[in-house]
Structures are given as structure tokens and as C-alpha cells.
Amino acid sequence: MNPIQDYWLDNYCPANGEVYGQIPNSTKEDVENAYIAAKSAFPIWSQTSLEDRSRILIKISELLENNLQRFAEAESNDNGKPISLAKQVDIPRAASNFRFFGNAITQFASESHESVGQDAINFTLRQPIGVVGCISPWNLPLYLFTWKIAPAIAAGNCVVAKPSEITPMTAYLLGEICTEAGLPRGVLNIVHGLGSTAGQAIVEHPDIKAISFTGGTATGAHIAKVAAPLFKKLSLELGGKNPNIIFADCDYDDMLKTTVRSSFSNQGQICLCGSRIFVDASIYEKFKKDFIAKVKTLKVGHPSEASTNIGAMVSKPHLEKVLDFIETAKTENGTILCGGNKVVVKNYEHGYYLEPTVIEVASNDCRVNQEEIFGPVVSIMPFESEDEVLKMANNVKYGLSATLWTNNLKRSMRMSSQLQAGIIWVNTWMMRDLRTPFGGIKASGVGREGGFEALRFFTEAKNVCIKY
Ligand SMILES: NC(=O)C1=CN([C@@H]2O[C@H](COP(=O)(O)OP(=O)(O)OC[C@H]3O[C@@H](n4cnc5c(N)ncnc54)[C@H](O)[C@@H]3O)[C@@H](O)[C@H]2O)C=CC1
Ligand SMILES: O=C(O)/C=C/C=C(\O)C(=O)O
Numbered sequence: 001m002n003p004i005q006d007y008w009l010d011n012y013c014p015a016n017g018e019v020y021g022q023i024p025n026s027t028k029e030d031v032e033n034a035y036i037a038a039k040s041a042f043p044i045w046s047q048t049s050l051e052d053r054s055r056i057l058i059k060i061s062e063l064l065e066n067n068l069q070r071f072a073e074a075e076s077n078d079n080g081k082p083i084s085l086a087k088q089v090d091i092p093r094a095a096s097n098f099r100f101f102g103n104a105i106t107q108f109a110s111e112s113h114e115s116v117g118q119d120a121i122n123f124t125l126r127q128p129i130g131v132v133g134c135i136s137p138w139n140l141p142l143y144l145f146t147w148k149i150a151p152a153i154a155a156g157n158c159v160v161a162k163p164s165e166i167t168p169m170t171a172y173l174l175g176e177i178c179t180e181a182g183l184p185r186g187v188l189n190i191v192h193g194l195g196s197t198a199g200q201a202i203v204e205h206p207d208i209k210a211i212s213f214t215g216g217t218a219t220g221a222h223i224a225k226v227a228a229p230l231f232k233k234l235s236l237e238l239g240g241k242n243p244n245i246i247f248a249d250c251d252y253d254d255m256l257k258t259t260v261r262s263s264f265s266n267q268g269q270i271c272l273c274g275s276r277i278f279v280d281a282s283i284y285e286k287f288k289k290d291f292i293a294k295v296k297t298l299k300v301g302h303p304s305e306a307s308t309n310i311g312a313m314v315s316k317p318h319l320e321k322v323l324d325f326i327e328t329a330k331t332e333n334g335t336i337l338c339g340g341n342k343v344v345v346k347n348y349e350h351g352y353y354l355e356p357t358v359i360e361v362a363s364n365d366c367r368v369n370q371e372e373i374f375g376p377v378v379s380i381m382p383f384e385s386e387d388e389v390l391k392m393a394n395n396v397k398y399g400l401s402a403t404l405w406t407n408n409l410k411r412s413m414r415m416s417s418q419l420q421a422g423i424i425w426v427n428t429w430m431m432r433d434l435r436t437p438f439g440g441i442k443a444s445g446v447g448r449e450g451g452f453e454a455l456r457f458f459t460e461a462k463n464v465c466i467k468y
Helices: 028-045 050-066 068-079 083-107 141-154 169-181 195-204 217-230 252-268 281-296 316-331 386-394 409-418 451-457
Strands: 008-013 018-024 112-115 120-128 131-135 158-162 188-190 210-214 233-237 243-246 276-280 335-338 342-345 348-354 357-360 377-383 401-405 423-426 459-467
Touching (some): 028 131, 028 158, 028 188, 028 195, 050 068, 050 141, 050 169, 068 083, 068 169, 131 141, 141 158, 141 169, 158 195, 243 386, 252 281, 252 377, 276 281, 281 357, 281 377, 316 357, 377 386, 401 409
Parallel strands (some): 131 158, 131 210, 210 233, 243 276, 401 423
Antiparallel strands (some): 008 018, 112 120, 342 348
16 A cells, blocks of 8 residues: 555546546545535635625636636546537536526525414524535536535535546636635535545535435445435435337427437436337337437547547446446347447547447346446337336336427326326427426435525525514
């Protein structure tokens, strides 16, 4: 063991497989120091007026927008995603997160209940919790990091936050911007490092009273086990295995174009991707032909090239994991209709590239349809009836999102109410309104983010009853 060497973690660039930086592998002591800083900032920040908090959050948002190119390059370099995606989606959304919660906090109200006949009135105070922990994953690094931090600080909390050790760069840059925007010292404390050490220290900390986590289901289960006996508030956004259900009466061209996106955006590394595609048997063969033809046009390439549709996978171990799933599919009578192989990109031979892959599965019970792959891999299979597809869609441990393609209003209402998922999209995918509740059921998580739900999570409700 070399304590100096072990304190630093290599940071890889997925596009070329090279180490391009190092981050601290923060220890329990580092987390304690972050907590102390947060605790000392809390009395002032929690009493800072809503107008001042709002102004600072909106300033952070503006600075992110002003630095779009720099942040997008950093995100793409760190994660492997096409720079075009980082520029159009990740960084603008991170900016929106701050702007949205900067505005939302000025509109957040609490309840009052008049106890008629008892000469009393109850009102609810919504007070910040204190020091809270935010832990985020590598797939949408700044987007998800800020989706937690923005409501937490808007509500008057101070934060100890850990980005994924696999994609630390934009969180580091965010720290600079927050300082420039005038966020007081100690309000946001970013610690870098491994989940098993720095992350675990946040979750175990007896005085960090709430944890907002996005990541894998197994990690979420572990966090819940550690946090529950400490009586922490928990928000867990976990994995998905989302059905994309296509009926014959849909707007076919729109469906086809969006299904390519919902399958392969961000190399399929979004918990909302529609990884199980179920197609009305009457259009199955046509869909199969058209879909594969479109998928074959997607260009796998270096993330910095404008023509790239599919960039690099986030890490070598993750690439290997996804390839293992493709091998598993073959042993389960799956047919690889296209893709399935690593891609060697000229001049970037050590990058982690994978073809977009479509697998025709014989049954919904196979591992490929039951486990989260989290890569550019989707399965397709036909269905005969609404009842059959509903059963298959729900027959999975996850319950994050579902997409329905149909112009039949009654059917969309019927199915929306019966699908076991926290988010249903009808004739669209990943259309986001930041006011809406966001989250899953079953193994996809606990609690909701977004809008006032997030502000409720990051506050404690205290009821005051006054007799008059
Ligand atoms: N939102 C989602 O649905 C996501 C799902 N995943 C799934 O999870 C699988 C594993 O990916 P990982 O990178 O290992 O994700 P992960 O769940 O281990 O990592 C997410 C975050 O949790 C932290 N973390 C890990 N262990 C922790 C612990 N004991 N205490 C506190 N924090 C901890 C990590 O450092 C990271 O910041 C992926 O293959 C994918 O299937 C991964 C990322 C996002
Ligand atoms: O809030 C959103 O728009 C998207 C969230 C996506 C995830 O939580 C994920 O992919 O992990």
C-alpha cells in the first residue's frame, strides 16, 4: 500500500482509453471536513432570503450557459458521449436545473388547515433539513448532479455531494462556477472518490440527514440498508428495463425515428431508454426491416466529430459487461439482427466503442429482457394483444418508465393506468417538464424528484397548531 499513490484515482478518456487526469480518492476524513464546512454554512444559508438564493441559482445557470462549449467538451471527454449531445442536452439541462429551482423556490408554498369548530388553525412550516448528501452516476454526469444539488440548496440546505468517480470533471468545473456566482463557502461541498469509501462515508454519516441517490439498483439497495437504521430521508432513482410498446395504429414515421433515439441515445446509457421493444404482430416484420435499416445508418465514432451518432461507452468494464449480455442473448436463443461487436475507430483504437445492437428475443423471460444492460442494446419481439403486451411489460422487477405508441385514446388511458411505471410517455419519449414528478416504482426506486416534489424532499414539514 502506498498511501500517497492510493489517494489518487486515474481518470480515463473513453474515446481513446487513455488516462488523462487524476482525482482524489477522498477518505472518511475528507467527508467529515466537507460536513463540517456544510454545517458551519447552514445557519446563514438557511436564513438567506429566497430572493437572494434564487438570484445566485440563476446566476449559476447563466454562467453554465456562458461556458457551454467548455463544459460540453469536458463532459464529452470524460464520458464518451457525442459532444453534440452534451451541447444540446446535458449542459443546457444542467443550466435549466439551476434556473428552474431558482424560480421554483420563490413559488414554493406550504399548507394550512383550519380546524373548523375547534377555534384553531394549523400551518405547516417547510424547513431545510440541514446538511444533505447527493450522490450521482456517470451516464448524465452534470445533468443528474445538478438535478439534486439545485433543489437541495434552493430549499436552504447545505450539501455534501459526490459525482461518479468515472466522470468527475464537470462537477469539478461546477465548483468554480458556483464560487463565481457568489454561492457562499460551505454551501456546496464536492468530494470526489470511490462509492465504497467517499460515497459510503456520506451515507453512513450520522448527521447527514437525507440522501438523494441516482445509480444502479444494487447500490441503491445497499444505501437503503445503511441509511434506514439511521432514519435518513431517502430518494433513490435506480435502474430501468422500460417497455416501448408499438401498436399498429401509431404515427409510424414519428415512432420509428423516436424509437431509434429511445434505444440508443447516450449509447443507451440512460435509465429511461426503451430497451424492450414490443411490436404489434401485424406490423412486426415491417418494423423489424425499417428499424434495422435505420440503426445501420447510425455512425459510431469519436465523440468530437459532428457526424457521430454513437460515441464511446463510459468505461472498459462497462463495455465488457454489455458485451457479456450480448453473448448471453445468443445462449438464450436470441438472434442478433444487427450489431453485437466492438468497433475499432481509426486513430482511437483503444477507445470503448460498440455497435448499436438489436436482438430478437423469443420470450420476455430471458435475461436480456429482465436485466438492465445499460448500453446500446435493445430487444424486439411481437405481441398479439393488448392484454399480452401489458403482462409482458409489467413482468419485470423494474418500474421506471414506459412508452406507448398508439392513436387510440381509450387504449392509451387504459394502459397508462395499468402499466407499472412511474413515468408513461404516449407518442413521445423523454419529453421533460421539470415540474412533473420523476421517479420509479418497484426496483426502480423510492420517492420522486422534480418540481415541488424535490423541494418537499429537501425540507422537513413541521406542523404548528394555534388555538385562538
Ligand atoms: N440511473 C441509472 O439507472 C443508472 C444505472 N446504472 C446501472 O448500475 C450499474 C452499475 O454502475 P455503477 O457505475 O457501478 O453505478 P453505481 O450505482 O455504483 O454508481 C452510482 C454512484 O453511486 C456511488 N456509489 C457506489 N457505491 C456506493 C456506496 N456504497 N455508497 C454510496 N455511494 C456509492 C458511485 O460512486 C457513483 O457516484 C450499471 O451497469 C447500470 O446498469 C448506473 C448508472 C446510472
Ligand atoms: O431527469 C431526467 O430528465 C432524466 C433522468 C435520467 C436518469 O435518472 C438516468 O438516466 O439515470
